[in-house]
Amino acid sequence: MAPTATASLRKTLDGLPGVDQVGLEARAAGLGTRSIKTTSKQWAIDLAISMVDLTTLEGSDTPGKVRALANKAMRPDPTDPTCPSAAAVCVYPDMVAIAKDTLGDSGLNVASVATAFPSGRASLAVKLADTRDAVAAGADEIDMVIDRGAFLSGNIDLVFDEIVATKEACARPDGSHAHLKVIFETGELQTYDNVRKASWLAMMAGADFIKTSTGKVQPAATLPVTLVMLEAVRDFRDETGRQVGVKPAGGIRTSKDAIKYLVMVNEIVGDDWLDPDWFRFGASTLLNDLLMQRQKMLTGHYSGPDYVTLD
Amino acid sequence: MTRIDVRKTHKLYINGAFPRSESGRTYEALDAKGDFIANMAKASRKDARDAVLAARKAFGGWSTRTPYNRGQVIYRIAEVMEGRRDQFIAEILAGGTPPKRVAPCVDASIDRVVWYAGWADKYVQVLGNANAVSGPFFNLSTPEPTGVVAIIAPEAPLLGLVSVIAPAIATGNTVVVIATENHPVPAVTLAEIMATSDVPAGVVNILTGSAAEIAPWLASHMDVNGIDLAGVTDPALATELEVAAAENLKRVLRAPSGPADWLAEPTLARLEAFVETKTVWHPIGV
Numbered sequence: 006m007a008p009t010a011t012a013s014l015r016k017t018l019d020g021l022p023g024v025d026q027v028g029l030e031a032r033a034a035g036l037g038t039r040s041i042k043t044t045s046k047q048w049a050i051d052l053a054i055s056m057v058d059l060t061t062l063e064g065s066d067t068p069g070k071v072r073a074l075a076n077k078a079m080r081p082d083p084t085d086p087t088c089p090s091a092a093a094v095c096v097y098p099d100m101v102a103i104a105k106d107t108l109g110d111s112g113l114n115v116a117s118v119a120t121a122f123p124s125g126r127a128s129l130a131v132k133l134a135d136t137r138d139a140v141a142a143g144a145d146e147i148d149m150v151i152d153r154g155a156f157l158s159g160n161i162d163l164v165f166d167e168i169v170a171t172k173e174a175c176a177r178p179d180g181s182h183a184h185l186k187v188i189f190e191t192g193e194l195q196t197y198d199n200v201r202k203a204s205w206l207a208m209m210a211g212a213d214f215i216k217t218s219t220g221k222v223q224p225a226a227t228l229p230v231t232l233v234m235l236e237a238v239r240d241f242r243d244e245t246g247r248q249v250g251v252k253p254a255g256g257i258r259t260s261k262d263a264i265k266y267l268v269m270v271n272e273i274v275g276d277d278w279l280d281p282d283w284f285r286f287g288a289s290t291l292l293n294d295l296l297m298q299r300q301k302m303l304t305g306h307y308s309g310p311d312y313v314t315l316d
Numbered sequence: 317m318t319r320i321d322v323r324k325t326h327k328l329y330i331n332g333a334f335p336r337s338e339s340g341r342t343y344e345a346l347d348a349k350g351d352f353i354a355n356m357a358k359a360s361r362k363d364a365r366d367a368v369l370a371a372r373k374a375f376g377g378w379s380t381r382t383p384y385n386r387g388q389v390i391y392r393i394a395e396v397m398e399g400r401r402d403q404f405i406a407e408i409l410a411g412g413t414p415p416k417r418v419a420p421c422v423d424a425s426i427d428r429v430v431w432y433a434g435w436a437d438k439y440v441q442v443l444g445n446a447n448a449v450s451g452p453f454f455n456l457s458t459p460e461p462t463g464v465v466a467i468i469a470p471e472a473p474l475l476g477l478v479s480v481i482a483p484a485i486a487t488g489n490t491v492v493v494i495a496t497e498n499h500p501v502p503a504v505t506l507a508e509i510m511a512t513s514d515v516p517a518g519v520v521n522i523l524t525g526s527a528a529e530i531a532p533w534l535a536s537h538m539d540v541n542g543i544d545l546a547g548v549t550d551p552a553l554a555t556e557l558e559v560a561a562a563e564n565l566k567r568v569l570r571a572p573s574g575p576a577d578w579l580a581e582p583t584l585a586r587l588e589a590f591v592e593t594k595t596v597w598h599p600i601g602v
Contacts, residue, residue: 306563307365309539310372 011162018161018205024197024233033228036272037265046264050299051089053263053291054081056281058116058252060095060289061316062123062220070316071100075107077314082296085303091292092281093146097122098139105143116146116186120171123190123219125150129167136174139183146184147175148216151203153193161206168210186214186252191230192222200230204237214250220287225255228265235273248277254287260298263291289316325355326500328363328524329507331370332517338362343525345500348412356500359525361533364492367521368537371464371490374518379461379488387436390486392513394429400509401426404502408473411499424579425474431582432482439487439587447595454598459591461488462567463541466534468494468527470547470571474502475578480546481506483586485519489542492521494531496547500524528553535560542567542590546576 041049059078061070075094082088093114094104104115117139121127127135136147149171155163168187175183187207191200207215215234218225231253238249251270257263263286270278278284293313300308325342327334339360345353357363378386397404404422409415440458447455465484470476477495484491495503507522523530527547535543535557543561548554548571561568569589 306536306560307368307533307538309368309537312538 014161014165014206014209017209018202021198021201021205024201026197029197029232030229033232033269036232036269037228039265039268041264041268047299047302049264049267050260050295050302052279053260053267053286054295054299055089055092056285057091057292057295058093058095058254058285058287059091059292060220060254060287062095062097062118066097066100068100068103071096071103072107073314074316075104075113077292077316078113079108079111081292082299085299088296088299092285095148095287098135098142098144101139101142101144114145114184115143116148117142117144118148118150118188118219119144120149120167122148122150122188123221125152126154129170132167133170133174136171140175140177144183146186146214147171148186148188150188150190150219151207153190156194156199156203156206161202164203165206165210168207168212172211184213185211186216186250187212188216188219188254190219190222191217191226192224197229197233200233201237204234205241208237208241208247208249212249214252214285216252216254216287218253218255218287220255223256226253226257226287228269231266232269232273235270235278238278239274248283250283250285251278252285252287257286257288258290259294260291263295323354326357326504326524328357328359328367329504329510329520329522330363330367331373331521332511334507334511335363335366337525338366341525345498347410353410353501356504356524359494359523359530361530363523363525364494364530364533365537367492367523368464368466368534368539370518370521371492372539374516375461375463375490378485378490378516378519381488383437383440383488386486386488387433389514390429390433390436390482393482393509393515394426394433396509396513397426397429397506400505403505404474407501407505408499411473411501413473421473421475421579425478428475428478428582429482432486432587435483435584435587436486439584439591442584443588443591443593449597452600454600455595456598457593457595459487459588460594462590462592463489464492464539465489465542465544465590466492466494466531466537466540467544468531468547469496469503470576470578471496471498471549472576472578473499474506476546476576477503477506479578479582480544480586481520483582484544484590485515487587487591489590490519490521492534492540493523494527494534494547495522495524497524497526531557532560535566536563538564540564540566542569544569544589545571547571 078091078094093116095116098117101117119136119139120132172185189203242248296313297308337357341358342355343358345356408418444458449455510520
């Protein structure tokens, strides 16, 4: 690592303005009170469904469960052909081939977590092998975790280098790249300042997406954290011209929550990000609630869990 | 020195907590002379939805408790009611019930809860059966709870209310109750009793407000399994609710025809109303 690169990286990160915690939380709460009704709500629910990375990351995952999940991602509501499909299926690397096979040419992506998810506690060689494995199995997107220990102890060069190396490991033989999402595990980063720093760090290292959490640590995604990250991607595009996506993950369970996030995206970064290519929800139970709300809007009466799948 | 009244704004009872209506609406409960008693929360369809969610969440735990334990919990309700006897008497008096009928009504209400508490571990023996079949099998029918039951409570201030809630929860159902719009204060006190006795959160949810407004949403809710129309006096509304309930084949208990006599000794009818009979076959061994 050239010392000049390190110095300029540190300079940029140290030059970031601090986050006004009280103002940030008030702003996020304020945006959460917007009332989205009728046709706007219908539109928002369909958009949210199309942004879901339908996720299963359990030790008990089986090929059968992954196939069922992939089928659900393609046709979330089999009784209604107008229901949009989800954006992607998110699984562990060893399940990528099964998910890929089930999704076929549906156009849905397979996202794979990698780099010793969720803790990230392994040597770089193991993390890169994990990543190459997933890419070779056909993953379209790689969700990597940063080394929070290194980040918190100030060793940001190590974090930077790992992201760069993982990005290189995402390369396919034909010259294309699997999309790289970088997970910060914001629940472990302690402060909003750190979230802002980590966002810039990851984007400068080449992340295509920045993602809040693994879903394995509480608190997972929150509105204020996502707001900080949205501001970061907005400012980063203003500065460099490169657009980076945002993915809140974990803890988003209701349509109401999802719509709050969409309102925030629209207010902070605008239309450009209101698209599954640039904003995703990492979720599993959220999709069922979106489907129940969708059924409610279409039929005029409340639906129930008997009318969606058990995952 | 005269003391200034503590003016009350009562709230709903959902999932073991006392939230205001999501809609922020309130209405005034008036006494028989038309004077102000208290502000009541006026529940909206979303409060009803939240209540159903809470009731569904509570159903698994409540329905699988032993009948004996459910009986103990319901008996505990009666114990706490007994301690609030004077408060109930004052509230029902303010609602306009003739004074000499008030105390007997409160006593009957408490006794009614004890009565159903006693039945909690006995109704299975009476409603269930060992059926004789033409083969070497035990053939056993047992009643199981229906699920989430919506109840439109009758006008009779406290007695009517406990007479519809107690049997439904005694058999393991969880309930969403719309209290009578005109005399809702005893229902709020009952909610406070539910919160401070051993009834798990979500087993009983009590909404105040307009039944005509909320009941159709409960009747058409796909996650409600039964509806008790005890307090529906308008035949047009009753028909509307039954039609909506047909959508997911809810069990419907119609309002009694003519004025109901809640003081009369109850029968097993209400315990039988919200149970489903399960029949199992088992080979007879040696």
